[in-house]
Amino acid sequence: MTDHLLTVEHLRTTFKTAGGDLPAVNDITFTLDNNETLGIVGESGSGKTVLARTIMGLQGTRNATITGSVVINGAQVVGATEDEKRKIWASDVSMIFQDPMTSLNPVIRVGKQVDETLRVLQGLSKEDAMKRGIELLGLVGIPSPEERYRAFPGELSGGMRQRVVIAAALACSPKLLLADEPTTGLDVTIQAQILNLLDELKEKMGMSVILITHDLGVVATRTSRIIVMYAGRIVEMGSTDVVFKHHRMPYTRALLESAPKVSNPSHTRLTTIPGRPPNLLALDSGCAFAPRCAYATDKCRNERPELQASEYEGHMFACWNPITTDRGAN
Amino acid sequence: MENDTVNDQTTPIEHVGSTTLEKPEKKAPLGVLFWVSVGWVGLNIFLAIVANFLPLIDPLALNPNISNAGPSLHHFFGTDEFGRDILSRVIFGSRISIAVSFGALFIGFSIGSPLAMLASLRRGRFDKALTTFMYSLLAFPGIIATISILSFWIPRNLFKVTLVIGLFTIPLVYRVVRTASLAVASKEFVIAAQIQGAKDGRILFKEILPNITPIMVSFVLIGVAGVVALEGALAFLGLSINPPTPSWGNMINESRTILSTDPWLALFPSIVLVLFIVSLNFIGDRLRNYFDVAEVKI
Amino acid sequence: MENKEPLLKVRNLVVEFGTKARRVSAVAGIDLDLYEGETLGIVGESGCGKSTTGKAIMRILEATSGTIEISGVDISQMDKKTLRKARTSMQMIFQDPVSSLNPRRRIKDIVAEPIDCWDPKRADRDEVVIKLLNAVGIDPDVYGNRYARQFSGGQCQRIAIARALAMHPKIIICDEMVSALDVSIQAQILNLLEDLKAEYGLTLLFIAHDLAVVKNVSDRVAVMYLGKICEIGPADQLYESPSHPYTKFLLGAALEADPDSAKHDEVLTGEPPSPMHPPSGCRFRTRCPNATQKCADEVPLPQAVGVGHEVACHYPLTITRK
Numbered sequence: 001m002t003d004h005l006l007t008v009e010h011l012r013t014t015f016k017t018a019g020g021d022l023p024a025v026n027d028i029t030f031t032l033d034n035n036e037t038l039g040i041v042g043e044s045g046s047g048k049t050v051l052a053r054t055i056m057g058l059q060g061t062r063n064a065t066i067t068g069s070v071v072i073n074g075a076q077v078v079g080a081t082e083d084e085k086r087k088i089w090a091s092d093v094s095m096i097f098q099d100p101m102t103s104l105n106p107v108i109r110v111g112k113q114v115d116e117t118l119r120v121l122q123g124l125s126k127e128d129a130m131k132r133g134i135e136l137l138g139l140v141g142i143p144s145p146e147e148r149y150r151a152f153p154g155e156l157s158g159g160m161r162q163r164v165v166i167a168a169a170l171a172c173s174p175k176l177l178l179a180d181e182p183t184t185g186l187d188v189t190i191q192a193q194i195l196n197l198l199d200e201l202k203e204k205m206g207m208s209v210i211l212i213t214h215d216l217g218v219v220a221t222r223t224s225r226i227i228v229m230y231a232g233r234i235v236e237m238g239s240t241d242v243v244f245k246h247h248r249m250p251y252t253r254a255l256l257e258s259a260p261k262v263s264n265p266s267h268t269r270l271t272t273i274p275g276r277p278p279n280l281l282a283l284d285s286g287c288a289f290a291p292r293c294a295y296a297t298d299k300c301r302n303e304r305p306e307l308q309a310s311e312y313e314g315h316m317f318a319c320w321n322p323i324t325t326d327r328g329a330n
Numbered sequence: 331m332e333n334d335t336v337n338d339q340t341t342p343i344e345h346v347g348s349t350t351l352e353k354p355e356k357k358a359p360l361g362v363l364f365w366v367s368v369g370w371v372g373l374n375i376f377l378a379i380v381a382n383f384l385p386l387i388d389p390l391a392l393n394p395n396i397s398n399a400g401p402s403l404h405h406f407f408g409t410d411e412f413g414r415d416i417l418s419r420v421i422f423g424s425r426i427s428i429a430v431s432f433g434a435l436f437i438g439f440s441i442g443s444p445l446a447m448l449a450s451l452r453r454g455r456f457d458k459a460l461t462t463f464m465y466s467l468l469a470f471p472g473i474i475a476t477i478s479i480l481s482f483w484i485p486r487n488l489f490k491v492t493l494v495i496g497l498f499t500i501p502l503v504y505r506v507v508r509t510a511s512l513a514v515a516s517k518e519f520v521i522a523a524q525i526q527g528a529k530d531g532r533i534l535f536k537e538i539l540p541n542i543t544p545i546m547v548s549f550v551l552i553g554v555a556g557v558v559a560l561e562g563a564l565a566f567l568g569l570s571i572n573p574p575t576p577s578w579g580n581m582i583n584e585s586r587t588i589l590s591t592d593p594w595l596a597l598f599p600s601i602v603l604v605l606f607i608v609s610l611n612f613i614g615d616r617l618r619n620y621f622d623v624a625e626v627k628i
Numbered sequence: 629m630e631n632k633e634p635l636l637k638v639r640n641l642v643v644e645f646g647t648k649a650r651r652v653s654a655v656a657g658i659d660l661d662l663y664e665g666e667t668l669g670i671v672g673e674s675g676c677g678k679s680t681t682g683k684a685i686m687r688i689l690e691a692t693s694g695t696i697e698i699s700g701v702d703i704s705q706m707d708k709k710t711l712r713k714a715r716t717s718m719q720m721i722f723q724d725p726v727s728s729l730n731p732r733r734r735i736k737d738i739v740a741e742p743i744d745c746w747d748p749k750r751a752d753r754d755e756v757v758i759k760l761l762n763a764v765g766i767d768p769d770v771y772g773n774r775y776a777r778q779f780s781g782g783q784c785q786r787i788a789i790a791r792a793l794a795m796h797p798k799i800i801i802c803d804e805m806v807s808a809l810d811v812s813i814q815a816q817i818l819n820l821l822e823d824l825k826a827e828y829g830l831t832l833l834f835i836a837h838d839l840a841v842v843k844n845v846s847d848r849v850a851v852m853y854l855g856k857i858c859e860i861g862p863a864d865q866l867y868e869s870p871s872h873p874y875t876k877f878l879l880g881a882a883l884e885a886d887p888d889s890a891k892h893d894e895v896l897t898g899e900p901p902s903p904m905h906p907p908s909g910c911r912f913r914t915r916c917p918n919a920t921q922k923c924a925d926e927v928p929l930p931q932a933v934g935v936g937h938e939v940a941c942h943y944p945l946t947i948t949r950k
Binding site: 517518519521522523524525526527528529532536537540541 | 686688728745
Binding site for chain 1: 674782810811812813815816818819838839841844845847863864879881883884886896897
């Protein structure tokens with residue numbers, strides 16, 4: 001247990017809202033080792049972003065209660081003080097967010113934002129921080145980093161800005177990088193560049209990466225393990241290959257089949273999931289996916305399924321009526 | 331267990347599990363203070379309207395024997411230096427304040443809003459010209475202009491005071507309404523309405539107006555409060571309705587010289603005036619929150 | 629492919645913004661034909677001009693030059709009054725479903741708006757609205773009187789579709805209409821669109837940046853880059869054997885939800901040039917591995933490389949002979 005880079009146990013983040021308690025993250029347990037890439041997949045409302053923020057320690061406790069445990073490289077994040085969290089951020093974990101324009105302060109030069117962590121968290125001098133900052137900008141593939149160091153975010157394109165955000169995240173050489181929808185909103189060709197860049201950096205710096213996204217295409221070829229989330233819980237997890245090809249949970253299948261594919265002929269009928277993601281304030285007992293599931297039985301509606309193992313190693317799913325046949329070849 | 335095709339969707343699927351639409355919409359609560367403020371404003375307006383029919387002492391009746399008297403059973407608010415009953419003068423005086431403020435805002439809105447809404451929809455040269463004109467009027471200090479005009483346009487009456495103040499509220503209304511309309515006019519549903527063949531008038535009325543009404547209502551109320559205060563200030567300077575007609579402002583003006591002997595003349599009209607302004611502001615603010623429609627969650 | 633006249637004929641469409649000093653060339657002269665009953669997809673990355681094209685065709689923004697003919701009638705120079713009438717044959721569905729509906733109006737009224745504008749005394753107005761809402765999968769009895777703000781993104785898009793159908797337009801332009809929706813909702817809307825297209829005999833111009841989505845709904849696809857059409861052809865053929873190098877890179881970058889799909893190492897490098905200073909000749913030449921001097925000197929004109937398949941490139945990658 002203590003050997004893992006990241007250990008999450010029974011993590012729960014519950015928001016206090018006017019309508020009642022909203023369990024955005026509902027009993028999540030998983031681990032991550034060094035040099036692994038994990039994908040967390042879910043639609044809006046699945047809780048994946050709240051999970052990322054909670055793991056990072058960014059989730060405020062003013063209107064949310066967090067219980068459970070998040071241990072990164074031996075340090076506990078849940079309940080840690082601001083100073084303790086800063087120590088963890090300085091050396092172990094870093095995060096990049098979806099919209100590069102709002103992650104960067106538009107009135108501060110790009111270089112300063114990159115070496116801010118170096119100066120504040122690691123106490124480097126201005127000159128040393130600047131040197132390292134320029135190095136980092138080069139590392140993420142920004143041409144002429146000495147000049148670009150003095151640029152403002154508005155002068156850079158979306159792809160460039162995301163690279164700057166990555167550079168800032170890597171400044172303290174974290175062992176774990178959380179990437180929340182890092183390529184959503186970017187052009188397809190730029191997406192490919194950024195994802196390749198993340199792969200390269202992962203190798204070079206020996207990091208583990210958690211890729212959080214709604215896009216199955218992003219995780220298909222770049223992760224070794226996947227977690228599928230629905231309504232705040234893990235409904236399936238395992239190695240990427242197994243989850244894509246031998247999944248058991250109908251939601252996973254529906255998710256895979258509802259996305260149109262470039263390889264399918266035009267006018268292919270898409271498989272849809274009826275209804276909409278559930279209202280977390282009014283969850284009934286039983287499986288959260290039951291109202292939309294084609295295989296739901298009374299047991300599904302009354303009793304919530306726990307995660308159980310399948311015949312594949314490391315593969316777990318939560319379903320009373322799992323799919324037993326594998327997905328047809330494309 | 332069974333085959334592995336999730337059901338093919340040919341039937342309408344919104345019947346399944348639509349949760350958020352089941353509950354009626356919850357709006358921000360208005361609160362007790364809101365209703366108290368409404369009550370106060372309503373009371374003032376009501377009394378102003380029916381003043382003639384109330385069993386009040388004649389506000390102009392002079393009674394030098396009991397001048398500067400404090401509150402008593404006969405004179406609830408006491409008397410002023412001419413022995414006139416303060417309570418009835420406050421009530422009759424409210425007519426001036428209310429008439430001038432609502433009248434001025436009416437002038438401002440009836441001219442300012444349609445121009446602003448039209449400018450926000452049409453844009454182009456019409457908008458540029460009109461807006462430049464209005465903004466340059468705003469740059470000119472309206473209060474000084476009001477004071478100057480009212481100084482020499484005598485004899486003053488209700489109509490003249492209302493008209494002058496009203497004219498200077500037009501650019502203020504224009505600015506607020508135009509800003510609000512622009513925010514709405516740039517939204518896609520307005521473009522959609524244009525594409526569907528709606529004429530400008532229909533768009534202004536059906537698409538833009540309902541979305542700016544909350545802001546307008548709240549601005550009217552705050553504007554009324556402002557004009558009541560302005561009229562009070564003008565009266566204080568002797569530039570509003572001439573005595574002996576009472577108004578809150580000129581009563582406070584008269585009380586200046588006799589403050590040490592007869593504080594009642596200053597006190598009651600001031601309290602009533604302040605409460606009226608504060609209530610209007612409060613109502614305007616609360617209404618704005620109440621109508622602040624949070625757009626779809628999801 | 630088609631011998632009859634296209635329903636929508638766009639020739640030499642140019643859209644430029646800005647002052648003389650700083651001129652942005654958003655659309656740099658494109659030709660489009662849209663035939664009745666087909667779905668033409670326009671795909672490209674941000675800044676390619678696809679949305680601008682859609683808006684210029686609808687005359688939501690004014691084109692700098694070019695002709696736009698619908699059933700033979702040129703609408704590009706029409707005055708406001710005549711345009712109003714002409715617009716009933718074209719409708720548009722927008723990217724953000726929530727801001728495309730007036731939050732303070734009931735959806736029954738929103739859908740009936742075109743009828744109220746053109747045929748206010750229509751006897752069966754209410755029945756038409758009921759029929760439309762049912763057709764898009766929203767129960768009119770339960771939800772008809774609700775305000776637009778009470779609906780989710782997917783539902784709002786359905787209402788927008790119902791509204792677009794109210795006057796039975798000849799052409800519907802879909803501008804990134806599913807980009808803001810979750811994958812599972814997107815699938816519902818795309819299936820719905822296909823069903824309605826069949827039922828109402830619609831002709832669609834589908835603009836999007838997602839390659840898979842565009843292929844799924846389109847018969848033919850046009851690929852745009854920096855204001856120009858690089859390639860246009862039948863969907864299956866274009867995706868199977870792309871002829872323009874940009875199309876190939878675009879397809880290579882598409883992320884397939886399949887762990888076995890080959891990871892493409894030839895990633896398109898660099899950034900798109902600024903539309904204020906587009907490269908001379910072929911606009912893609914600054915990032916194209918096959919570019920030569922000819923590409924800088926001559927603007928490539930569309931040439932046929934297959935049936936109904938044209939490419940604007942001096943060195944097309946594939947030529948399918950038929």
